[in-house]
Amino acid sequence: MLHSVNLMDTAENGYEVSVTTNRPVAEAVSAIAEALRSRGYGVLGTIDVRKTLKGKAGRDVNDFTILDVCNPLHALNVIERTDKAGLVLPCKLSLREEGSGTRISMLRPGKIFGLIGDPALSDIAGLVEREITGAMQSVAGE
Numbered sequence: 001m002l003h004s005v006n007l008m009d010t011a012e013n014g015y016e017v018s019v020t021t022n023r024p025v026a027e028a029v030s031a032i033a034e035a036l037r038s039r040g041y042g043v044l045g046t047i048d049v050r051k052t053l054k055g056k057a058g059r060d061v062n063d064f065t066i067l068d069v070c071n072p073l074h075a076l077n078v079i080e081r082t083d084k085a086g087l088v089l090p091c092k093l094s095l096r097e098e099g100s101g102t103r104i105s106m107l108r109p110g111k112i113f114g115l116i117g118d119p120a121l122s123d124i125a126g127l128v129e130r131e132i133t134g135a136m137q138s139v140a141g142e
Contacts, residue, residue, distance in 0.1 A: 018105035019140035025063040028102040035135035044068040063097035
């Protein structure tokens with residue numbers, strides 16, 4: 001399988017990390033869930049955007065799934081440090097059909113956590129970003 005890993009800023013504003021894989025979206029969802037699980041993360045919620053838009057708006061779109069992911073120990077750390085934790089938790093991953101494969105993207109936790117203005121969160125945000133990026137890389141590299 002041909003895979004592409006782009007850990008450079010993929011958006012002009014530097015808020016996004018993405019990888020691509022030749023896996024279809026459903027297979028990529030399973031693979032990223034397992035890669036995250038091995039790093040202590042869980043999938044809290046799954047939104048099948050394609051199914052939702054078909055049912056609610058009667059429109060067909062390319063395969064597209066959003067995952068809410070979280071590491072409970074990291075989340076507890078954030079919750080204990082700020083009353084604004086609900087504004088930055090959980091992390092979201094976007095898995096979207098791109099050509100014959102899937103693009104897996106996330107907003108950089110360091111940038112998102114930075115929006116609430118608490119510099120004490122930069123260490124945990126950096127750790128979360130490295131761990132989730134590692135999971136993304138492992139899926140793209142398989």
